[in-house]
Amino acid sequence: MEKEKLYVSLAVIIILSVAVGIAIGVFYQVRKDTPQIQNTTTVIQNLSSQVVSAVVTYGSITNIDSNRNVTLSYKGDEMTIAVSPDAKIYEYENSVKRTGQFQDLKVGDLVNITTTILPDGKFQGNMVVVFSHSSL
Numbered sequence: 001m002e003k004e005k006l007y008v009s010l011a012v013i014i015i016l017s018v019a020v021g022i023a024i025g026v027f028y029q030v031r032k033d034t035p036q037i038q039n040t041t042t043v044i045q046n047l048s049s050q051v052v053s054a055v056v057t058y059g060s061i062t063n064i065d066s067n068r069n070v071t072l073s074y075k076g077d078e079m080t081i082a083v084s085p086d087a088k089i090y091e092y093e094n095s096v097k098r099t100g101q102f103q104d105l106k107v108g109d110l111v112n113i114t115t116t117i118l119p120d121g122k123f124q125g126n127m128v129v130v131f132s133h134s135s136l
Contacts, residue, residue, distance in 0.1 A: 054114045054126065055123070056112050057115055059110070060073055060111075061107050061109045062078065064105055067082070068102065070083050070105065070111075070128075072111070079123070080123075081113050081115055082122065082124055082125065083125035084124055084125060087126050088128070089102055089104065089105070090127070090130065091129075102128075105128065108133075109130050109133050111129060112129045112131070113129075114127040
């Protein structure tokens with residue numbers, strides 16, 4: 001009988017120790033992540049303010065979908081940008097600028113997309129400048 005009480009007591013102590021350890025770990029992680037979350041929220045608020053008129057993104061087009069989402073890739077990073085239906089499209093060839101159409105964009109094109117950052121943190125493309133078309 002005494003052995004059973006000892007085993008039960010030991011099991012309860014082990015379970016409580018594990019529970020306390022988990023609680024301390026969760027508390028520490030939440031406290032550690034809180035400043036990063038606050039900083040990210042502040043950055044999104046600042047970038048989506050009226051003071052910041054635009055942010056320019058740059059890279060090669062790796063994907064274009066039917067919802068006008070364009071994925072850019074540059075030096076291993078990728079970003080998908082929703083291009084607005086009223087976005088202006090410009091193409092440069094031999095230092096001559098001409099107006100283009102969204103349908104002219106192709107995978108492999110090297111572009112700048114001037115974007116606005118929306119309050120939810122997503123990027124909306126307002127102007128696309130094509131520097132070189134893909135030779136694909």
